[in-house]
Amino acid sequence: MNWPLKRRNGKVPASDGHIIEMRGIRKVYDTGTVQVEALRKIDLSVLRGEFVAVVGPSGSGKSTLLNLVGCLDTPSEGVYELSGEPVADLDRDGLAEVRNRRVGFVFQNFNLLPQLSALENVEMPLLFGGVPSRKRRQRARELLEKVGLGDRLTHKPTELSGGQMQRVAVARALAMDPDVILADEPTGNLDTSSGSDVLSLLSELWEQGSTLVVVTHDTALAERAPRIVELRDGLIVNDTASGG
Numbered sequence: 001m002n003w004p005l006k007r008r009n010g011k012v013p014a015s016d017g018h019i020i021e022m023r024g025i026r027k028v029y030d031t032g033t034v035q036v037e038a039l040r041k042i043d044l045s046v047l048r049g050e051f052v053a054v055v056g057p058s059g060s061g062k063s064t065l066l067n068l069v070g071c072l073d074t075p076s077e078g079v080y081e082l083s084g085e086p087v088a089d090l091d092r093d094g095l096a097e098v099r100n101r102r103v104g105f106v107f108q109n110f111n112l113l114p115q116l117s118a119l120e121n122v123e124m125p126l127l128f129g130g131v132p133s134r135k136r137r138q139r140a141r142e143l144l145e146k147v148g149l150g151d152r153l154t155h156k157p158t159e160l161s162g163g164q165m166q167r168v169a170v171a172r173a174l175a176m177d178p179d180v181i182l183a184d185e186p187t188g189n190l191d192t193s194s195g196s197d198v199l200s201l202l203s204e205l206w207e208q209g210s211t212l213v214v215v216t217h218d219t220a221l222a223e224r225a226p227r228i229v230e231l232r233d234g235l236i237v238n239d240t241a242s243g244g
Helices: 062-069 092-102 118-128 133-146 162-174 192-207 219-224
Strands: 018-030 035-047 051-055 077-082 103-107 180-184 212-215 227-232 235-241
Touching: 018 062, 035 062, 035 235, 051 062, 051 192, 051 219, 062 077, 062 180, 062 212, 092 103, 092 118, 103 162, 118 133, 118 162, 133 162, 162 180, 162 192, 192 212, 192 219
Parallel strands: 051 212, 051 227, 103 180, 180 212
Antiparallel strands: 018 035, 018 077, 227 235
16 A cells, blocks of 8 residues: 655645535434434535634534534435545445545544554554555554654553544544544643644644644634634534635
């Protein structure tokens, strides 16, 4: 497997195609007694190389949107294409492959396996992807060095700070060189200093060519993103350049 080094000159997103294309997306949850419309007729396009912050109050549909983008859930209506491929055409195995190979996830609670070292946690997507042992160990080591944890390879999550755990999670998200990195409140459980470090890391990844979609309540994080999408009551009410 080849993991090309992505580079960017300046801050202009690459325009070589859409990673995310959503048209008329609607998501309804049926509780048995009432139907809850979490998203209503969402149209959203994200170009390769963009950095998009998704903001809005609690209950506005941010996490639902991220779950749909990451193929953790399916829309009730509408069309979603990931890198030009209609997600609705994928079976269960196809969706699992998308989640492992084409989408990198970063969660608020890190979602690291506590019994594994930092190196082993980063190796997990590569293991599921069938990458040979030597190659996945080398790739995981390179990524942990990239996020500044080259001296923490054998440490387990309980031996790491919150900021370090999130850096491991970012390294894991990068393991398969995904089309897009999705982050759900990546600074939500961090103190100010650790949160700032993670913000800088995300910005650096974008500068190197990664496509980022980040759900956040963190004003400082949102302001780092050149584009802000605001949700309210399941609708996109604003989609603007932040000037960041």
